[in-house]
Structures are given as C-alpha cells and as structure tokens.
Amino acid sequence: MSVVEVWWGRVGDARPELAEDLNAVERGRLAAYARDGDKARFLVGCAIVRRVLGVQLLMPPASVRLDRSCPDCGRPHGKVRAPGVELSVSHSGELVGVAFHPGVAVGLDVEVVDPGIDTDALGSVSLADVEVEELGRYDGTGRARAFTTYWARKEAVVKATGDGIRADLRKVVVSPPDQDARLVEWAGYDGTVRLVDLEVGSRHAAALAALTETELTVHSIDAGPLLAH
Ligand SMILES: CC(C)(COP(=O)(O)OP(=O)(O)OC[C@H]1O[C@@H](n2cnc3c(N)ncnc32)[C@H](O)[C@@H]1OP(=O)(O)O)[C@@H](O)C(=O)NCCC(=O)NCCS
Ligand SMILES: [Zn+2]
Numbered sequence: 053m054s055v056v057e058v059w060w061g062r063v064g065d066a067r068p069e070l071a072e073d074l075n076a077v078e079r080g081r082l083a084a085y086a087r088d089g090d091k092a093r094f095l096v097g098c099a100i101v102r103r104v105l106g107v108q109l110l111m112p113p114a115s116v117r118l119d120r121s122c123p124d125c126g127r128p129h130g131k132v133r134a135p136g137v138e139l140s141v142s143h144s145g146e147l148v149g150v151a152f153h154p155g156v157a158v159g160l161d162v163e164v165v166d167p168g169i170d171t172d173a174l175g176s177v178s179l180a181d182v183e184v185e186e187l188g189r190y191d192g193t194g195r196a197r198a199f200t201t202y203w204a205r206k207e208a209v210v211k212a213t214g215d216g217i218r219a220d221l222r223k224v225v226v227s228p229p230d231q232d233a234r235l236v237e238w239a240g241y242d243g244t245v246r247l248v249d250l251e252v253g254s255r256h257a258a259a260l261a262a263l264t265e266t267e268l269t270v271h272s273i274d275a276g277p278l279l280a281h
Contacts, residue, residue: 054266056158058250059100061148061275066092070099070279073113077120077128093143100150100275101141105134123214131214140211147256150275156266159212161204162250162258167192171199178203178221186228200257201229201249208261209235209245233259 071082078098085091102113109116122130132141138158140151145164152158175184183202190198205226210219226247227234233247244265250258250272262268 053269054153054156054246054262054264055269055271056156056260056262057104057152057271057273058160058260059104059150059152059273059275059278060252061096061100061279063089063092063096063146063148065099065148065276065279066095067279070095073102074098075114075118081128093148096148096275096279097141097143097150099279100148101132101134101139103275103278104150104152105137108137124218131211131216142207142211142258145256147252147258148275149250149252149258151260153262157212157214157263159208159210159261160258161207161211162252162256163200163204163207164256165193165197165200165254167196169196169199171195174203175199178206180222180225183225183228190229197257198229201259202226204257204259205233205247205249205261208259209238209247212245212261212263213241213243235261 082091082094102116105116106113119133120128120130138153138156140158140160142149142160142162144162147162149160149162151160187198206221206224209224210216224238225236227236233249235245235247243263246262246264246268248260248268250260252258260270
C-alpha cells in the first residue's frame with residue numbers, strides 16, 4: 053500500500069507574509085501574475101510545498117531548495133522538484149492542492165467545474181472517440197462535470213509522468229466518469245499508473261495519479277492551520 057499525502061489550501065489562505073519564504077524566481081513569477089486569484093493560488097501552492105517540506109526536512113521553509121526548471125526551455129515553470137520526495141501541485145478556483153510521496157512519481161489535478169464550459173470544443177482536442185460517445189449520455193451541468201472528471205483524470209496521469217499537455221490527451225484513455233478512475237490505455241506508454249478521484253465537493257473535480265503497481269491510499273490534509281501563522 054502506497055500512502056500519498058495531499059495537502060489542500062484555499063485562495064483565502066493567501067496572505068502577504070507567505071511570500072517572505074519565496075525565492076527570487078518565485079517572487080518574480082508571483083509579481084508577473086496579473087490577476088489576484090492567480091497570484092493567490094500560486095502563492096498558496098508555493099507556501100504549502102515549502103512549509104510541508106520544511107517540517108519534513110527540519111529546516112525553515114525559505115531554505116528548502118526547489119527546482120522548477122522546464123526540461124524543454126530551462127525556464128522556471130516546470131514540474132516542481134525537490135530531493136528525496138515526489139510532488140505535484142495543482143490549483144483551480146478556490147482550491148490549491150499539493151501531493152507528496154517519498155519515492156513514487158505523482159500527478160495531481162484539480163479543476164473547477166464550469167457549467168458554461170464548451171465540452172464539444174474541448175472534447176474534440178482531449179477525448180478519445182469512446183469518451184466523446186460516453187459524454188453524449190450527459191446533459192447540462194452533468195455533462196460539464198463528466199467532462200471535467202475526464203480532464204482531471206487525464207491531466208493527473210500526464211502530470212505524474214511529467215509530460216503535461218505536451219501529451220495528446222485523446223490518447224490517454226480513462227474509465228467513464230461514473231466508474232472508478234482507471235487508465236484504460238495510453239498508446240506508447242508501457243508503465244503502470246494508479247489513478248483515483250479525490251472528493252473535493254461539487255464545485256471542483258480532482259484526480260491523483262501515481263506511477264506504481266501498488267494500491268494507493270490518499271491522506272487528504274487541510275493546509276489551513278499550516279498556512280495560518
Ligand atoms: C502542467 C500543466 C498540465 C498544468 O495544467 P493546469 O491545469 O493549467 O495547472 P495546474 O494548476 O493543475 O498545474 C500547475 C502546476 O503544474 C506543475 N507543472 C508544470 N509543468 C509540469 C509538467 N510538465 N508535469 C507535471 N507538472 C507540471 C507546476 O508545479 C505547476 O505549479 P506552479 O504554479 O507552482 O508552478 C500544463 O500547464 C502543462 O502541461 N504545461 C507544460 C506544457 C509545456 O510543455 N510547455 C513547454 C513550455 S516551454
Ligand atoms: Zn518551458
């Protein structure tokens with residue numbers, strides 16, 4: 053059994069003091085966000101990563117060394133990495149989540165369920181034919197939710213491998229939204245993926261993937277107290 057910790061913060065947890073622990077690169081990224089919501093989500097994500105690892109490594113959050121370099125261009129917008137731990141950050145709407153595991157690569161994705169989402173347009177670039185057909189069984193808000201479930205499951209998988217949206221999401225085929233989350237097939241990928249949906253309320257959908265054969269247990273932890281002082 054493999055235990056993944058997922059720490060959840062909220063946009064409302066953002067406060068200026070949290071930025072004191074950020075390094076120069078993170079401060080630059082924080083300053084570059086135009087919208088307050090994006091700033092808050094990024095800040096809370098950085099703070100969860102630094103504070104959780106600070107406790108684990110017995111060091112101040114500001115001293116935790118993180119590598120955010122993108123394997124394609126070298127700029128600091130890649131999957132965040134730290135020695136001795138695997139992690140994955142995701143933010144959307146009210147929620148910011150960070151998944152941690154000591155040795156297995158993880159991918160977390162949380163998405164707001166937007167009732168006005170254009171599921172036809174987005175589905176044409178992200179869903180396999182069998183998934184488009186399945187989505188056709190849903191209407192209205194149910195369809196938005198079903199699509200977002202598909203999307204979060206697929207993104208969790210491609211975030212675990214580090215491919216991100218460079219991967220063709222139409223080839224990352226996952227189980228139907230009303231069934232337990234599972235990677236059905238991904239042509240060209242021959243590794244093992246464990247996938248689970250996470251319960252995050254009706255306004256968001258979230259999924260976690262881990263590159264392991266072992267069954268996953270997820271501990272969801274409220275990051276509020278960690279961020280409050
Ligand atoms: C990663 C990605 C899937 C994020 O999707 P999203 O739903 O918009 O955003 P999320 O909030 O869920 O995830 C953002 C986090 O993903 C992480 N991330 C970035 N690239 C990643 C990758 N290739 N794999 C896994 N995680 C990645 C970062 O830690 C980021 O958190 P940060 O804001 O603290 O930096 C998407 O932005 C992506 O694929 N980006 C890379 C695309 C690419 O290859 N770009 C090349 C640029 S040169
Ligand atoms: Zn890049």
